[in-house]
Amino acid sequence: MISRRLQKLIYLGLLFLLSAGCARNRDSQADGRTRFSTSSRSQPLTADGKKLLDILIDGAALPDLRWPNFSDYQSQIKEFYDSLDGTLPWIRQGKPTPQARAIIRSLKNAKYKGLRPEDYDGPRWDERLTQLAQSPTVAESDLVRFDLALTVCTVRYISDVHIGRVNPRQFHFDLDIDHAQFDLVEFLRQKLVSSNDVDATIETAEPPFPVYHRTEAALKAYIELTREDDLGPLPIPSHTVKPGDSYSGAPLLARFLVVLGDLPAKPAYIGKRYQGVLIDGVRHFQQRHGLEANGWIDTPTIRELNIPLDRRVAQLELTMERLRWLPQEFDRPPIVVNIPEFRLHADNEEYRWVLSMKVVVGEAYHHQTPVFASEIRSVIFRPYWDVPSSILLAELIPHLQTDPSYLAENSYEIVDNNGLVVSGGTVSTAVEAQLRWHALRVRQKPGPGNALGLVKFNIPSSYDVYLHGTPATELFSKSRRDFSHGCIRVEDPLALAEWVLRDMPVWTEEKIRAAMNGDKTVQVSLDRPIPVLILYSTAVVMEDGEVHFFDDIYGLDASLERALDQCYPWSAGTGKPSRRQ
Numbered sequence: 001m002i003s004r005r006l007q008k009l010i011y012l013g014l015l016f017l018l019s020a021g022c023a024r025n026r027d028s029q030a031d032g033r034t035r036f037s038t039s040s041r042s043q044p045l046t047a048d049g050k051k052l053l054d055i056l057i058d059g060a061a062l063p064d065l066r067w068p069n070f071s072d073y074q075s076q077i078k079e080f081y082d083s084l085d086g087t088l089p090w091i092r093q094g095k096p097t098p099q100a101r102a103i104i105r106s107l108k109n110a111k112y113k114g115l116r117p118e119d120y121d122g123p124r125w126d127e128r129l130t131q132l133a134q135s136p137t138v139a140e141s142d143l144v145r146f147d148l149a150l151t152v153c154t155v156r157y158i159s160d161v162h163i164g165r166v167n168p169r170q171f172h173f174d175l176d177i178d179h180a181q182f183d184l185v186e187f188l189r190q191k192l193v194s195s196n197d198v199d200a201t202i203e204t205a206e207p208p209f210p211v212y213h214r215t216e217a218a219l220k221a222y223i224e225l226t227r228e229d230d231l232g233p234l235p236i237p238s239h240t241v242k243p244g245d246s247y248s249g250a251p252l253l254a255r256f257l258v259v260l261g262d263l264p265a266k267p268a269y270i271g272k273r274y275q276g277v278l279i280d281g282v283r284h285f286q287q288r289h290g291l292e293a294n295g296w297i298d299t300p301t302i303r304e305l306n307i308p309l310d311r312r313v314a315q316l317e318l319t320m321e322r323l324r325w326l327p328q329e330f331d332r333p334p335i336v337v338n339i340p341e342f343r344l345h346a347d348n349e350e351y352r353w354v355l356s357m358k359v360v361v362g363e364a365y366h367h368q369t370p371v372f373a374s375e376i377r378s379v380i381f382r383p384y385w386d387v388p389s390s391i392l393l394a395e396l397i398p399h400l401q402t403d404p405s406y407l408a409e410n411s412y413e414i415v416d417n418n419g420l421v422v423s424g425g426t427v428s429t430a431v432e433a434q435l436r437w438h439a440l441r442v443r444q445k446p447g448p449g450n451a452l453g454l455v456k457f458n459i460p461s462s463y464d465v466y467l468h469g470t471p472a473t474e475l476f477s478k479s480r481r482d483f484s485h486g487c488i489r490v491e492d493p494l495a496l497a498e499w500v501l502r503d504m505p506v507w508t509e510e511k512i513r514a515a516m517n518g519d520k521t522v523q524v525s526l527d528r529p530i531p532v533l534i535l536y537s538t539a540v541v542m543e544d545g546e547v548h549f550f551d552d553i554y555g556l557d558a559s560l561e562r563a564l565d566q567c568y569p570w571s572a573g574t575g576k577p578s579r580r581q
Helices: 004-030 047-059 071-082 098-108 122-134 140-163 184-192 198-203 210-225 250-260 277-288 299-305 309-323 389-402 429-436 473-477 493-500 509-516 556-565
Strands: 335-338 343-347 353-362 372-381 412-415 421-423 441-444 455-458 482-484 488-490 522-535 539-541 547-549
Touching (some): 098 122, 098 140, 098 198, 122 140, 184 198, 210 309, 277 299, 277 547, 309 539, 309 556, 343 493, 372 509, 389 441, 455 493, 493 509
Parallel strands (some): 353 482
Antiparallel strands (some): 335 343, 343 353, 372 455, 412 421, 539 547
């Protein structure tokens, strides 16, 4: 269970989407209005003002900004101002509009969206507003610079909350980014400039998925937790602490687990004995962090306990970035495999999980499962396994050198390039040579011992990676499950097959079981393919709000952080990778 404190923080995080609206209402009441006024015209420009604006836009640089070069958005910004008939959209009667002030609040609070306020001049807006408010007469040139600065920062912010700050292709992730086409000009001109609710308008540009909003709420809660000043690192024990052992850090551990929600409430008395509900709290913590939930304070557990909370904040920020890379709608509810979590989730029409199971993914150091998007087009019961040449050369042929009957003993057969069986028995030296030359190939016969198990889910890609069952079911009992050559082994292929074939009434559970245990290979093509996303996220917020964290097993968090650290200095004229448009 989550502690009342953390429940409250996450609840407040969910309400944060509305918090700026509350502030806006107070501001409006102070101005004698209950809603933004949209009837007054924007600030008209003189000929000199229009000339200055054109010069600044044509130069695609504004020294007032934290990141002066805006060449990556120059064409959109020019189109935006050209559509406004020589007016400043964010200025009215020499003062910032209510919409401008609401946008500035969003830019200043960008950290709650997993972004950096300084990228949108967050720390600079108060001074700019003060200068406009204190000057009895404001020069038109200052109004032009203020308005353009706000437009540039707003365009950057809207783009970033919509599609993320970096292109996933930079990391060789095979994700479809065609959905990234987003009419920023239309969004600003038709929706934002005259919006009655700026926060709600901006939200329409963000991913619509419940998991995104859960992650946003958890991020705010963890940001608040980083302000706790009495959650220092736990003392590292000299040996594994087991139930009943003495541990000097027990009182601090109890406090930490209560704050994180792993203990519902701090026990009345905590001495230095590791016992009672404290053990249950550690088990819950271990379960949330992908560890073996044995209740022991061992090396992996103390390492996770002592990871600073600002690191957890960073993991949630990276999750939000990756969620923005995804299409905002699907033809059918998708199947999502999260590599560091070692789990598969199937969504319904409302993007709620209706099926969840453990998976085994590719080994971290040799056979990483790629990040990509595809779709299930067919299901194969009792599949053959065509052994990849890399596995044939590295693993099977060495067995043949000591046991020429190895293939036959393990249900393999040798076929030519047309799929005709050449040999199912002892392998001669001549046949072995043809295998090395790729003139022949090896496949494993269908059956319970087949490496693919009894079901294969075809997801076409350039990686030859797919979902399938496995005879090695003992692997699902392990907390870390990166054991495959890259393909994804699913814990419950029967349940997944039922879900995939749910629109085909003839494929009942009984018929699926019969096909899995029959005597022939059966392929079922889907009338409507099902989207599949193979993703990578080390922080996942469950549907009950509980936050789970996982190891960065492939080092992809580190590489994304490096890219984000360099994001805004990249521009069209530097020769470095540019941000997405």
